[in-house]
Amino acid sequence: MEQRLNGGNAADVMSPQKRSALSRSLKMTPISVFGCFRPNVGQCCQQCTPDSLSRHHKNFGQGPALGFHNILCVNETHTRYRGWLVRRVCGMLFVCGCEVFPSPVCSRREGVCESNRVKEALATDPKTPEGADSQGQLKSISSFRPIINTCISPFFLRCVGWAMMKMFCSVFGGIQVNLNHFVALHRASEEGSLLVYVYVRQSIMDSVLLSLVLFCNNLRVPYTIFPVQVSNSFLRSLLQKIGVILLPPSAATEQDAEMEKLYGPVMTSVIRELLHEGQALSVGVSAESGQGARWLARIRQLIKEKSVPDISLVPVGISYDCVPEMHTQVGSLFRWLLSLLWRKPEGMVRIHLAQPFSLQEMYASGRCRGLEWRPLQDLLLPVILCKSTESVFGQRKISWLLPSRRASEATAEPTHRESELSIGIAVHLIFSATSCMAVMSTNLLSSLLLYRHHKGASMSVLCRDVTWLTKELLFRNKDVGFGGSLAEVLRYSLALLGPHLIIAAVPLRQDPLIVPRPTPAAALHFFLQAQIVTHTFILEAVGACAVSAMLFEIAATGVTSKVRPDSADGDKVKGDVEFDVVLCQSELTEKALQLCHLLPPGFRPPCQSSQSFAVDAIDSLVRCGILIMEEVQRNSPVCDSWKREGMLTWTPTDELYQSDSDCEDEDLCSYKVGQPNHCPDMLLFLCNMLAGRLRVLSWTTSFLDHLYAPLPEEHFVSQLCFHLREIANKKKEHYESCSQEATRAAVGTLKDLGVLMEEQREGGVFLGVTPLFQSAENRQKLHRFISQYIYN
Template sequence: MVVVVSTRLQEVYANWEARMEVRNTESTSNRFTLDGLRQAAQNFRRSRIQEKEEWRKLRDSSLYKIKESEPLPPRTKQKVSFLQYCCNSCTPTSRDSLVTAVREKQQLHPFGVNVLFVKPGPTLFSRIFKYISYVSSCKRFEYPMITQAILNDERLKDAITLTAWETVKNEGCSEEKAFAKAKARAKNILLNMESRCSDTLLKIVAWLVYKLLPCFIQSAVVLPSQIELLKKANDTGLPLVLLPLHRSHLDYIMISFLMVTNNIRNPLIAAGDNLKIPFFGWLLRGLGAFFIKRRIDPVAGRKDLLYRTILQTYVMENLRAGHNMEFFVEGGRTRTGKPCMPKNGILSVILDSYMDGTIEDALLIPISINYERLVDGNFVREQLGQPKKMETFTSAIKAMWSTFMGHYGIVKVDFCQPFSLREMVKTFQAQQNKFHLGSPSKRPLTYSMSNSSLYGTDVIVEEHRQLVNNIARHVVYDLSKSTPIMSTNLVAFLLLNRFRDGCTLDKLVEAFESIRLELEFNNMDVAFCGENVDIIKHALDILGPGLVMQQRQEITESVDGDQSYKSNVVTAIRPVSILPNVIELSYYSNTMLLYYIMDSIVVTALYAELQSQINDPVAIAENNITVLQVNLVNRALKLCDILRYEFIFCRPCQELEEIILETIYKFVHKGIISKQEKAYLDDELWSKRYAKNFDDSSDEEYQREREINDIKYKLSLSPEHSSQMEFLHTALRPLIDTYTCSAFNLMKLVGRSLCERDLVQEVLSEIKTNLDGNIVSCGESLCVDPIKNSFKLFEKWNVLECHMQENVKIFYLKEDYDKEVITKNVYDTIAAFKWTRNVN
C-alpha cells in the first residue's frame, strides 16, 4: 500500500513539474517545443525506475534481516510451579499469607527437583561422604517425653476414677484394688502408645534413605517453592498438623525425610497398632510414631473411656509442648486408588485442643503423595474378598526384599498451602449460625461420621461433629485435586476407558496428548515432562507386561487400489483385562477418574434421562433429542447421592447443584449439548414486556424459576461428541455395575440376616456370574470396597439395618423394606444409571 501511494505521488509531482517546464518554456519563447516535452517524459521515467530500484533493495534487506534474526518465542503459557491454594471462601487470610516469599522461586524449578541428589560440599570429607556430611549438618531438635504430665492431668484422673467405680460395680472388688488396676492399665496404655522420637535415629534413617531409595526409585520429586512454604509455616511458631493422603508405608518415611533434611522439627505420627511388630515397631516409634487402635471397640457394652481420655490427653499435651503432628486423614491406605472418606477422630482431638485453649492456633498442611508404581504391592487379594494378612516381621522382610528388586519409577510429593485452623473454624461456625437463623440457601449433601471414629453422638454434639466433618472433607477434596498425575495414571485410564480392546501406539499418543494439554490448561499437577511417545513407553515399562500387553503386528494394505500391497509393522497395545490383573490396573486409572468425576456424573445422568430417546431411530433421524435442565440436574444429584461414599464432589462450602450446572455449561461450550432458545411471536414479546410493568417481586421470582425450569438442551449426535460422551460414561460403569449387583442382592436378603463377610461374598458371587454372562463388562467391578460402601448407602437410605454381635456386623432389611417388591424399587433406582448407549 505504501509503495502504491508513493508511486502515485511521484506521478503527480512529475506531471506538475512537466507542466511547469512547459509554462516556463512558453514564457521564454512563447511556444511549445517537442524537445522540452520529450525531456520531461524521460525525467519522469528515470525517477520511477530509480524509485523501484530503491524499494527492491529495501525489501531484500528486510527479508535478509527476518531470515537471519532469532525467531521470537511463541506466546504460550509458561509453566509455573504447582501449588494447591487453600480455599478463598473459608480461609481468605491464609490464602494471602506465606506465599509472597516463595513466588519468586516458583519459576526456577517448575517440574521440581530430585531430593535424593545432594551436591558435594567444599571439603574433602563432604566430597567423599557427601550424604553423611549433609545429614550430620542438619539442625538438631529435642523431642521431650511428656509421660508424667499426662499421668498428672486432671481429665485422666477423672477417667481413672470413673473406670475404677465401674470395676467395683461390675466385678464387686474393693475400691483400692479397682483404683490400682485402673492406674496400672492407664500407665500401660500410655507406655504402649507413646512415641520415643530420636534425633539421632532420624538422621541415620535419612542417610539410609539416600543410600537405599535410589535402588528401586528413579527419583523423589519435590518443588523447592513448596519446601520454602513449609519453612515459612514452621517459622510462625504455630504447631504444624500434617494431613497426608495414605497410599504406601513409604509415605511417612518420605515426609519425615523431607522434614529432617530441611531443618524442620519432625512430627509425631499416628500409626495403627498393627505396625507394632518386632524391630520395625521399635524403629517406627523412634522415628516419631505413636500407636493407636485402628478401631476403639466398646468394652463390656460401654465406651472405653480410659483409652479415649489417654489418647486425647496425649495429643493435646504434645501440641502444648510444641510438637508437630501428622496423621492420615483417611485412616488407612486406599485400596482403590481413590481417596477414602475421612476418619475424624484425631482431627476432633486437635479441634478440641483449639476450642479449650490448649493451643492458640495450628496450621493444617494437606500433603499428597503419588507413585508411578505402588511400592508396597497391590491390594488385589483384599478386593477379591480374601481377608487381610496381618503384618509380621517375616512378611515385612520379604516385602522389603521384593521392593529392592523392583523398579518403581518416580515419587512425587506435593505440599498444599497451609491454612489456619482458627480461621476455618470461625468460617464454618458462621455458616452454621447463618443456617440456624433460617438462611434460604440450600445445604449440600451431608454425610454421617464413620463408625470407626473416636467419638460418637453421645460424646460430641451434632454441630461439633459436623464442624469436624466439614474440615476433614474439605481437606480430602483439596488433596484429591492436588494429587500429582503420573504417566502410569493417564496411560491406565486411557487403556481401560477408551482403548479397552487395544490400540496402536500412534492412537495412544494422540489421545494422551489431548488429555495432557487439557490437564495443563486447567493447571493440574502433571508430574511428567518430555515427548509424549517417550513418556508413554516409560509408563508401559513401569506398568509391566502383567498389566499391559504390547505386540508387534504386521498390517498389509493395498497401494492405490491396484494389485500391489504394502506391509507395515505397528505396535498393538492392549490392557490385561482379565482378573485379577485388571483390578490392579484400575488402581492407577482411578487417580485420573478424580479429575473427570463431575463430567462422568453428568453424562451418566444424561444417558439415564434420555434412555427412551437416545436409541430411537426416529428421534435420531430428526436430530431432536432434548432434555430439560431441571431433570438433568435432579438425575445428577441422585447419582451423586448414590456415590456419596465413593467421592467427595465439592467442598463443604460449595453448593453441589451449582457445580453440576457449571459442568453442564462446560458441555454447552464444548458443543456436546446446545441450549435451545424458546422462540416468541411479536405479540408474545409485547405481552411479556407489558406484563412486566405490573409484576411484583414474588411474580418475578416465580417467573424466573419457571424460565429456569423450562431450559432445554439438545444433544449433539456428531461422532466426535458421541465418542467423548461414551468415554466419560465408561469411566463410571464399573462402579455402577457393582452398586447394581449389590442392590439386586437386597432382594435375596428378604426374610433373612447375614454377617457382613457372607453378604459381601454373595455380592461378589453375583458379579462373577454377571461377568461370565457378559451382563457386567468390566472385571474391576469385582471389588470389595465399593460393595461395603453400597451397604453404607443402604443404611443411610434406611433400607438396611446393622447391629454388632460379638464384634461382627449383622445385616438385615428394615421392616418397611423386607419385601421383594419394595427392594426391587431400590434396585431400579440404581439400575437406571446402568443403561448404556448404542454407539453404532
C-alpha cells in the same frame, strides 16, 4: 508461579528399556507436545479460609522458580565439604547436616494422667480400683505407656533417614517435591504455627515419604499416626524412637482400638501434650473406610475446648507412578527388604504440600456448611420410591465417616452440630489432599485404556489421546507428574504397565496394538490408577451420566437418530450417529443433583452446594461440546423489558440479593446431544468414569435378594465381594467393580440411604436389610434408579 513442563528437569522422565516394536511406532510421532505451562496447585479454599489464603499468598508459590527437586539425588553440593571422599559419603554427610528438633517426653505421662477426660474414663472403668491415687492411675494406663513415651531421637532419626534414602533408591526412580511450596511452610514454622499434615492413605509408604521429605528440607519431622499393628518388639521400639504412634498390642486394627474404653481419652490427651510441646503431626485419611477422621475430630475438640489455640492444616498430595505393593503384615518386611538387592527402581513419586490454613478459622466461621447437611434418606428416598419427582435440597451427611463412639469415650456423645462439623472438616481435607495430587503418566494411560479403549487401541491412537487428555488436564488447573517428549512419556508408562498389557506387533504393520489384559488384576490396577483422572473430570462425568439417565428415560418412547450430513457417502456411514432429541435444562440439572448425592467423599467440593455443583456439571458439558444449546423462539425481543402481561413487577429495595434482572422471567434452556470433533466418543468416555462405582451399587441390590439374616459387617463385606466377583466372572468384564475399596464405599452409601441397618450384638456389628427394602418391589426401584446412570 507457572513452570514449563519441559523446564530442564531431566528427572521428570526416567527412560526404561526400549522395545523394538514401540520404537518403530514412536518414531512416527516425534511431537514434543508438553511445552505447556505447569499450574500452581495447592492453594487453600477461598470460601472456607479466606484469611489463611491471603496470609500465605505471598509465600506460597510466588517466589523464584525453584522448580522440582529429587530428594534421592544427593551430591557434594548438598554438603559443606568438597572432595573425592565427600562424593562417596555425601549421603551420610547430608543426613548429619539436616536439622532435627528436640522432643522432650519428661512430663508427658503426668500430663496425660492429670487430664480431666482420662480421669473421667478411669472413674467409669470397672478395672480401675476404687479410690486409686495417681500411682494407681498410672498403673491403670500402663498398657499405653510405650505409646505415651513415643519420642524422636536425633540419632535414630538420622540413621533411619539415611537407610530410607538408600532403600527408596531401589524402589523409586525419584521422589520429586515442589520447592516453591516449602517457603510458606518454613514461614509458618518460624511463626510458631502448629502444623498437622493430612494425606490420603494409599500405601504404608505414605507416612514414611512425607517424614523423609520434611526431614530433608529442614522442617520438623511430625509424629505419625500409624494404623497398622506391629507385633515385632524390636521394630516397635525402633518406630517409637522416630515418632511413630502405634496401635496398642492388644488391638489388631484401628477399629478394635477405638472400642477400648481408655483408648480415645488417652490418645486425645497424648495429642494435646504433643501440641503443647510444639510438635507436628501427620494423619492419613481414607475416603472408603473413614480411617483418620476420628483423629481430626480429636484435634478439633481440643481447639473447641481451647486447650490448643489453633492448628495449621497442610493437605499433602502424594502421587505414584506405581503404588508400591507392601503387605500390611510387617513381619514380611525383612523379606521385602532383601528383595530390593536385585530389584530395579520403578516409577516416580510426586509430592505436593499444599498451602497451610487455619482450623480455628474454618471451625469458628462454620463455612464448611455442616449445618446444611441432611441424611441421604431424606435426599433420595422420595425419588427412589416414586413418591416425589424432585429431590430435596441439601448436602449429604456421610455418617459412616465418623461412626458413633460406643466404648472409646467416657464423655458424652458430641452434639449433632459438632458431629457434622467434624465430618465436614474431614471431607474437606480429603478433597483438598486429592485435589493437589499430580496426574502421573500411568494414571493418564490407565484411564484411556479402561474408560475409552478397553478393547485395545493402536499406538498412534494412544499418542493422539494422550496429547488431548494432557491438555485437558492442564486446562483444568491439574498438575501432571511427567514431562519431556510424547515418545518418552509413552515408552515410560507402557513399560510400567507392561505386566497388565498385551502388545501385539504385526511384522507388516509399524503401528502395534496395545490391549489391556482381560484379568481381574489388570482391571483393578487400571481402576485404582485412573481414580485421580476421574476426580479431575468429576463435573463432566456427573453431567454425562445425567444425560445418560435422560436418554434412558426416553428410550422406551422411541428415539430417532440421524447422521450428520457431512459424514455419509451413499449407504456407507463414515461419521457417528447424533441423537435427534432435545433435553430440558431443569430435568438434566435434577438428574445431576440426584447423582451427586451418591458420590463418595472426596470427589465433590464440600463447601459448594449440591445445586451449584449440578448446574456446573451441565455447563461443563456445554463447554466440552457434548451439549449444544437450542435456540428458543420468542414472541418478543430479548431486550424488551416489559412483561408479557404488559407491566413491570418491582421488588422492594430492602430485599437482599436482588438484581435488575429479577423482574424478567427465567428462560429455561434446551440442549441437543452432540459429539465434539476432538473426541467423538467423549460422552461414553465420561460415563465410564463413574460406571464402575455405580455398578457396585447396582450389583449389590441383587446380593440383597439372597440375604435372609443379618451378618457380621466383615463377613457381609467378604460375601459381597465374592458375589461381585461371580457376576464379573460370568460377564467376563467389569472386574474393576469388585475392589475392596469400592465395596466398602458402596456399603457405607447403602447405610446412609436406609437400605442397610446396623445392629449391635455380642459378636460385634451386624448388617441387615431394613424393613423398607425387604420388599422386592422397593429393591427393584432402587436398582432402576442406580442403573439409569450407567451408560448402555
